[in-house]
Amino acid sequence: MLIGLTIRDIVLIDRLSLSFSGGLGVLTGETGAGKSILLDSLGLALGRRSEAKLVRPGADRASITAEFDLPDDHAVLALLDENDLPKEERLILRRTVSADGRSKAFVNDEPVGVGLLKQIGERLVEVQGQFDQHGLLDPTTHIDLLDAYGGLMGKREAVAALHADWAAARRALDKARATAVAARKEEDFLRFAADELDKLAPQPGEEEELSERRSLLQNAERLTEAITAAVDFLTGNDGADEGLRQAQRALDRMADKMGDLLNAPVASLDRAAVEIEEAVGELNRIGADLDADSSALESIEERLFALRDIARKHGVAVDDLPQLREDFAQRLSLIDAGEETLAKLETAAKQAEKAFADAAAALSAQRQDAATRLDAAVNAELPPLKLERARFTTEVEQLEPSRWTALGSDRVGFTVTTNPGLPGGPLDKVASGGELSRFLLAIKVALAEVGTVPTLVFDEVDSGVGGATAAAVGERLSRLADRLQVLVVTHSPQVAARGKAHWRVSKAAGNDGRMATSIDSLDPHHRREELARMLSGAEVTDEARAAADRLIEGSRL
Structure with missing residues (x-):
């Protein structure tokens, strides 16, 4: 507050x-x-x-x-x-x-x-009768007030959830329809492109693998020469292999005279001999593989260039070709099995619409009941406020399906008529300034339990x-003030x-x-004087003071 x-x-x-x-x-x-x-x-x-x-x-x-x-x-x-x-x-x-x-x-x-x-x-703060229109004078708030008055907010949330489900089902159906239409327009292209990719059958990471192999084969001659030279250095007459054997023979001749002293270097020479033998074997294998693949360079380049050409044609990276192939297959499946897919989505959308419509209809019926009770409560407040010929009506209008929202299938509006036989209209369009304030007071009293x-x-x-009507206004304001x-x-x-x-x-x-x-701020004495002034005018009389006392005493009853 x-x-x-x-x-x-x-x-x-x-x-x-x-x-x-x-x-x-x-x-x-x-x-x-x-x-x-x-x-x-x-x-x-x-x-x-x-x-x-x-x-x-x-x-x-x-x-x-x-x-x-x-x-x-x-x-x-x-x-x-x-x-x-x-x-x-x-x-x-x-x-x-x-x-x-x-x-x-x-x-x-x-x-x-x-x-x-x-x-x-x-x-x-809500101000009635002074500021720009909002609150009760704003028709968009009326449905919230009615639902709160009827205790329907929980049911409205359930309706909103069903509306969200229906909207999601419609979006899925619309997307599938648009995709199918677009797919049919380019079906020939899709089938040709998918067939082309199927024949090529690109694999993830294939471009990098082919590029590395191509680079290797492009340098095969020089690599072979290097391998041959290395093998010669290791196994030739003056190679490392011959040197190791001579070293081993020299140490073997002295082994029986040196005890365990030469065990460690002899073991190291043995391991070196094994390592050299393994290295020579690996080099010879690589050399043999290069000889065997020397004719594969042309096919590798042909494969690599084919992958790059088709990737460039579709505007994607080579590594994205497998996914593109899958996308084309899915779009073609929509065409091939589109009717079945669309039928399922249409069924789901209709079911979601029916679920929402049923819940919205139930909510609408409850709103009608709440509107009847609200109208009775407000209209009961009008006669004491000198609005005995006026009527307040809560209109719950059924909307066309195209206008349904998360709030349901209704439009809610508060209307009033100040004289029997005249059509109702919005509060601020029908009631005069004084009448409007009293209408709003009556509505506020009826809605006091649900105000926020x-x-x-x-x-x-x-x-x-004045008189009894003014007293009725004061009594209703006092009732409102018990809660607000x-x-x-x-x-x-x-x-x-x-x-x-x-x-x-x-x-x-x-x-x-x-x-x-x-x-x-008036204390009790000055308050009495102010009430007496309001009763009598400029000259405050004892009679006015006595009347003020009666008003104050009466307000406490």
């Missing part, structure tokens, strides 16, 4: 700080005293459009700070998380407006766009009524007497001769 509002240099307000509590708070004062300025200031803090004319003459800028205390599960906190904004013990919204009309917005001292500030503000905005503001909801924080600007003493807190707005000339608006 709103717990504080600080205003600096807004029109006639110089400096002002207000504290708020729960329940019903009332603001009273003479016409023109500046009550609307207070609501304009609150609207700026909530993201309303700013104007340079709101800045007090002579000031460089105006500033408004609104402070809120929220429960741990309030939707605004999730919005703060989504936008990486800090969560503090209190939520503080601040707006500044410079003399040239430029404004800045802050949430918990972090700069934000005015659009985000407005999103946050709409979740905190913690603070409601009514601007002159009692306009044009309600602030009301009023000229009715019957409404003002219901307030848990009472502020008086007044205007007077300051020391500099300029008019300034001030707001005073």
Whole structure:
């Protein structure tokens, strides 16, 4: 709820700080005293459009700070998380407006766009009768309010899940149809290309393997010469092999005279002889392989160039040819077995549509029932509010399948008629200003259990009524305030007497001769005087004070 509002240099307000509590708070004062300025200031803090004319003459800028205390599960906190904004013990919204009309917005001292500030503000305070249309005057919110009133949000979530399934099935079917159409258009090409790739049968990593083999064979002559030379060095008359044998014979002649002293070098020479023999054998094998593959260079190059040519033709890398071959095969399978595949997808889409349609129809029936109950609840509130000839209707319209959404198959709208026999219409198009506020009050009372905005503001909801009707307005505002924080600007003493807190707005000339608006929180004595003034006018009489006492006492019953 709103717990504080600080205003600096807004029109006639110089400096002002207000504290708020729960329940019903009332603001009273003479016409023109500046009550609307207070609501304009609150609207700026909530993201309303700013104007340079709101800045007090002579000031460089105006500033408004609104402070809120929220429960741990309030939707605004999730919005703060989504936008990486800090969560503090209190939520503080601040707006500044410079003399040239430029404004800045802050949430918990972090700069934000005015659009985000407005999103946050709409979740905190709903003002009836003063600001741009939103809340109950926004038809897009009516289906949410009806579903919440009827306890249907869980069923609506199930319908939304079925709608998502249906949409996914339609997308799969549409994609398969588009793929099949495209495939048929290029069927000849696909069959030729697939056949060409089938004959070539490219293998993963084949290009690298062929390139290495080709490079080897291109250097086969030089490699053979190197191998021949190496073998000669190892096995020729003066080669390493002959030297080792001579060394071994020389040491063998002395072995019986040296005991174990020559064992280690003799063993090393033996191992060297074995290693040389193995090396010579491996070199001879490589040489033989080169001789055997000397005629394979041409076929290797032919294979490599064929792979590169077909890869270039299809605009892919050689290593991607096996996957391309598989893609072509799949696209051809869609053509060959397309009718069966499409039939299965069509069946799945129809089943998903039916599941959604059945669930949406059940939800629609429950909405109709909830609408009947809501209409009865709202219409029961209208006669005491001097709207006995008016009717409130919740219209649940069945939509064409092409207009079905995740919300179901319905369009929901609140309509009113102020006189029997006349067609109904949107709230703000049919009702006059005073009637509209009372309609909205009646609806709010009926929907009090399902509202999500913690603070409601009514601007002159009692306009044009008095006596018993004004008392009925006050009684309903008081009932609302049992569940929500309600602030009301009023000229009715019957409404003002219901307030848990009472502020008086007044205007007077300051020391500099300029008019300034001030707001005073009234104690019981001054509250009685204000109610007496509202009852009697400029001259407060004892009779008016006695009537004020009766109103205050009656509001406690």
